[in-house]
Amino acid sequence: QSVLTQPPSVSGAPGQRVTISCTGSSSNIGAGYDVHWYQHLPGTAPKLLIYGNSNRPSGVPDRFSGSKSGTSASLAITGLQADDEADYYCQSYDSSLSDYVFGTGTKVTVL
Amino acid sequence: QVQLQESGPGLVKPSQTLSLTCTVSGGSISSGGYYWSWIRQHPGKGLEWIGYIHYSGSTYKNVSLKSRVTISVDTSKNQFSLRLSSVTAADTAVYYCARAPEGIIDHPFDPWGQGTLVTVSS
Numbered sequence: 050q051s052v053l054t055q056p057p058s059v060s061g062a063p064g065q066r067v068t069i070s071c072t073g074s075s076s077n078i079g080a081g082y083d084v085h086w087y088q089h090l091p092g093t094a095p096k097l098l099i100y101g102n103s104n105r106p107s108g109v110p111d112r113f114s115g116s117k118s119g120t121s122a123s124l125a126i127t128g129l130q131a132d133d134e135a136d137y138y139c140q141s142y143d144s145s146l147s148d149y150v151f152g153t154g155t156k157v158t159v160l
Numbered sequence: 161q162v163q164l165q166e167s168g169p170g171l172v173k174p175s176q177t178l179s180l181t182c183t184v185s186g187g188s189i190s191s192g193g194y195y196w197s198w199i200r201q202h203p204g205k206g207l208e209w210i211g212y213i214h215y216s217g218s219t220y221k222n223v224s225l226k227s228r229v230t231i232s233v234d235t236s237k238n239q240f241s242l243r244l245s246s247v248t249a250a251d252t253a254v255y256y257c258a259r260a261p262e263g264i265i266d267h268p269f270d271p272w273g274q275g276t277l278v279t280v281s282s
Contacts, residue, residue, distance in 0.1 A: 051206035085268035
């Protein structure tokens, strides 16, 4: 079940900045649990992009950044590139469900 | 670096048991420090966490699937497995295995396998 809400799609021209929101509730993001972001190209392994709200794993360009406030989190992509076209998912933990929860997913299109 | 690869039948009949194995390379499951997880994605839908296992054998499962899920580990083969019983068409999904660090509850999953599509159909 997707208890974290994301916009279905966002788009931007090469070089532009796009942001993806991830809206949760008081039992997950609002409870202080960390938010993580994944980049997924269908048919491939999802890739961890941001962990612990705003940290980048080694090898992830600094064009990707994450933030969290209240019951929401955001992923920003600056200097948009063609190979950024993918699906992006947020993830956290929900104490009411005692479950790991994912966002609904956002498809990024580079115009 | 650690890599994970799912394997198993791509077609399962309704009411039967789905069985998948995840083979870990580049690291040892028995070295500890991680939970070994199963996650699935229904066609055109979001991701759903199924459960995970520690090398010690302790497991933690999604409440909604708990009664049908068995997760086991074979440290000698560096593999862990998923069994999902009494499957229906609603269990048709791409199944992923992934690793998560132990010690914190709100952990990320990294790395992931590339996933395997399982279709439930007669």
